[in-house]
Amino acid sequence: MFQVRIHGRGGQGVVTAAEMLSIAAFLEGRHAQAFPSFGSERTGAPVVAFCRIDDREIRLREPVLEPDALIIQDPTLLHQVDVFGGLARDGYVLINTSRSFEALGLGEFARTLRAERLCTVPATELALKHVGRPLPNAALLGGFAAVTGRISLDSVAAAIREKFGGAVAAGNVAAASAAYAFVRDEMRAPSHA
Amino acid sequence: MLKQIEGSHAVAEAVALCRPEVICAYPISPQTHIVEALGELVKSGELARCEFINVESEFAAMSVAIGAAAAGARAYTATASQGLLYMAEAVFNASGLGLPIVMTVANRAIGAPINIWNDHTDAMSQRDCGWIQLFAETNQEALDLHIQAFRLGEELSLPVMVCMDGFILTHAYERVDVPTQAQVDAWLPAFEPRQVLDPAEPVSIGAMVGPEAFMEVRYLAHVRQMRALELIPAWAEEFRGAFGRETGGLLHTYRTEDADTVVVALGSVLGTIKDTVDEMRRAGVKIGVLGITCFRPWPQAAVRAALARARRVVVIEKSLAVGLGGIVSTNVRTCFTGSPDAVHAVIAGLGGRSITRASLARVFAAAIGGKLEPLTFLDLDRALVERALAREREQRRSGPIAEGLLRDLGVVAARPG
Numbered sequence: 001m002f003q004v005r006i007h008g009r010g011g012q013g014v015v016t017a018a019e020m021l022s023i024a025a026f027l028e029g030r031h032a033q034a035f036p037s038f039g040s041e042r043t044g045a046p047v048v049a050f051c052r053i054d055d056r057e058i059r060l061r062e063p064v065l066e067p068d069a070l071i072i073q074d075p076t077l078l079h080q081v082d083v084f085g086g087l088a089r090d091g092y093v094l095i096n097t098s099r100s101f102e103a104l105g106l107g108e109f110a111r112t113l114r115a116e117r118l119c120t121v122p123a124t125e126l127a128l129k130h131v132g133r134p135l136p137n138a139a140l141l142g143g144f145a146a147v148t149g150r151i152s153l154d155s156v157a158a159a160i161r162e163k164f165g166g167a168v169a170a171g172n173v174a175a176a177s178a179a180y181a182f183v184r185d186e187m188r189a190p191s192h193a
Numbered sequence: 194m195l196k197q198i199e200g201s202h203a204v205a206e207a208v209a210l211c212r213p214e215v216i217c218a219y220p221i222s223p224q225t226h227i228v229e230a231l232g233e234l235v236k237s238g239e240l241a242r243c244e245f246i247n248v249e250s251e252f253a254a255m256s257v258a259i260g261a262a263a264a265g266a267r268a269y270t271a272t273a274s275q276g277l278l279y280m281a282e283a284v285f286n287a288s289g290l291g292l293p294i295v296m297t298v299a300n301r302a303i304g305a306p307i308n309i310w311n312d313h314t315d316a317m318s319q320r321d322c323g324w325i326q327l328f329a330e331t332n333q334e335a336l337d338l339h340i341q342a343f344r345l346g347e348e349l350s351l352p353v354m355v356c357m358d359g360f361i362l363t364h365a366y367e368r369v370d371v372p373t374q375a376q377v378d379a380w381l382p383a384f385e386p387r388q389v390l391d392p393a394e395p396v397s398i399g400a401m402v403g404p405e406a407f408m409e410v411r412y413l414a415h416v417r418q419m420r421a422l423e424l425i426p427a428w429a430e431e432f433r434g435a436f437g438r439e440t441g442g443l444l445h446t447y448r449t450e451d452a453d454t455v456v457v458a459l460g461s462v463l464g465t466i467k468d469t470v471d472e473m474r475r476a477g478v479k480i481g482v483l484g485i486t487c488f489r490p491w492p493q494a495a496v497r498a499a500l501a502r503a504r505r506v507v508v509i510e511k512s513l514a515v516g517l518g519g520i521v522s523t524n525v526r527t528c529f530t531g532s533p534d535a536v537h538a539v540i541a542g543l544g545g546r547s548i549t550r551a552s553l554a555r556v557f558a559a560a561i562g563g564k565l566e567p568l569t570f571l572d573l574d575r576a577l578v579e580r581a582l583a584r585e586r587e588q589r590r591s592g593p594i595a596e597g598l599l600r601d602l603g604v605v606a607a608r609p610g
Contacts, residue, residue, distance in 0.1 A: 018366075019199070019366045022197055022366045022367070023197045023366070026195075026197035026368060027197075031367075031368055032197065032366070032367070032368070033365060033366065033367045034365065034366040034367075035360070035361070035364060035365040035366070036360070036364055058367070058464075059331075059463075059464030059465070059467050059468055060464060060465055060468050060550070061361055061461050061462065061464050061465045061548075062465055062547055062548065062549040062550060063547055065549065
């Protein structure tokens with residue numbers, strides 16, 4: 001079972017991101033379960049959503065306590081909420097930022113993890129460019145597909161189209177594709193890993 | 194057709210496939226997405242020949258459902274928590290009158306203190322109201338139980354409550370197999386009411402009944418509920434033949450054949466319990482699970498048979514009978530031939546507290562080691578409780594309890610987990 005935890009703030013589409021990820025996995029024939037942390041739904045409040053992916057039926061209903069991957073939609077949460085709690089040593093981390101792990105004050109922590117599994121992507125900028133609104137969720141799923149290889153970009157795009165229609169879907173697919181390309185470049189860069 | 198959708202939408206699709214003629218609803222979390230989705234289906238015309246009525250309260254929702262069912266319409270509503278309490282008088286009327294309404298209860302805690310999260314207190318508060326109560330373990334089962342509920346209720350002329358864990362199921366996206374309209378049409382016959390307000394053959398429904406026949410009316414309701422104990426397993430079997438899935442029925446057992454310890458629970462927590470039991474089985478522990486799908490009528494004989502071999506029983510229950518302990522465990526004790534102290538009530542998950550494998554494994558191990566009290570509270574914050582008790586000892590005006598606890602925790606608002 002592969003477990004993903006998504007951290008963000010109310011209004012950033014955190015719950016929708018987990019749902020779209022589950023749809024993408026479903027489209028690849030996997031079992032998937034997405035659910036929110038059911039906090040008070042206030043704009044700006046810290047929000048957590050979860051997604052589990054497996055090849056068999058998922059029965060477990062506890063929150064994701066030991067994630068295999070973290071998506072952090074809002075870097076201002078990094079030093080406010082225990083976003084890394086329970087993260088596996090070989091876990092993946094994807095942060096929505098244009099800064100580096102070092103610049104975010106996470107340099108030391110990052111060195112305890114596998115460098116090739118840590119990525120950043122300026123998802124909000126990509127969303128502003130392609131969607132016209134600062135909603136980084138779909139772009140981050142594109143980045144997630146690139147860094148983890150657990151899901152294809154095509155499935156992410158199909159999931160986005162299932163959730164949204166028309167121009168919104170097209171914009172979010174473009175943002176996800178751009179984030180995918182960005183992360184792939186980042187992973188190839190000599191400074192990475 | 195396999196779909197990856199929210200539990201609420203899966204239920205809405207199932208209800209729509211049952212061709213309800215009247216849907217009345219008042220929004221309350223966490224059931225709102227269900228009736229929202231049904232409202233959209235009615236508006237788009239996808240669900241034809243159905244009137245969607247926005248009512249002014251839950252009391253009105255049940256009252257409209259009663260009126261619709263009395264007029265011979267297939268009626269549906271959904272609620273949760275305080276909404277169920279607010280309609281309680283009409284809930285009793287629906288069953289007392291013998292009207293087959295189907296209602297989803299998206300299980301949620303009851304205030305005060307106000308809490309929007311999941312537990313079973315709402316459904317348990319109505320356990321003796323005369324409705325059949327079914328509890329879904331998964332969204333697939335929630336979907337299937339609604340189809341079964343319409344047929345069961347209409348056959349027996351009794352209302353049916355389908356309980357599904359609020360948020361944990363209603364807001365979870367998971368894979369469900371949505372049957373075709375043809376499949377549901379073939380399995381669910383048209384509603385043939387036993388009583389109907391028909392101008393061509395006028396009757397009155399709702400007579401005042403004095404001591405001369407009131408007990409008999411109640412007794413007949415009991416007889417009808419007892420008939421459900423035969424119909425539910427028979428139709429679950431029939432459902433399996435038609436839809437290819439083992440859902441519904443009175444109860445489900447899991448790895449109980451040689452189990453010394455049997456864990457009993459209702460609803461979605463059964464999944465986490467099964468995963469915990471699998472881990473303990475790998476370590477050689479003889480432990481199994483009894484999931485109760487039908488809580489009312491209480492399947493006395495089936496539970497007794499399922500527990501016949503057990504040396505101890507651990508009931509994980511998401512409600513607390515204040516001043517008594519467990520509600521489900523009190524029912525289970527009537528089916529257990531061993532010592533009543535070997536049936537352990539573990540109150541868990543109140544107000545949305547997470548129920549984790551780690552905590553369950555600890556409590557199961559304690560039960561097997563003979564170290565579990567008859568009544569315990571899973572992951573109770575003892576230090577927090579002690580501070581509140583100390584405050585009450587030290588000062589008469591110790592203040593409001595909830596606010597005091599939140600202050601001790603250093604939180605200004607409720608938080609999940």
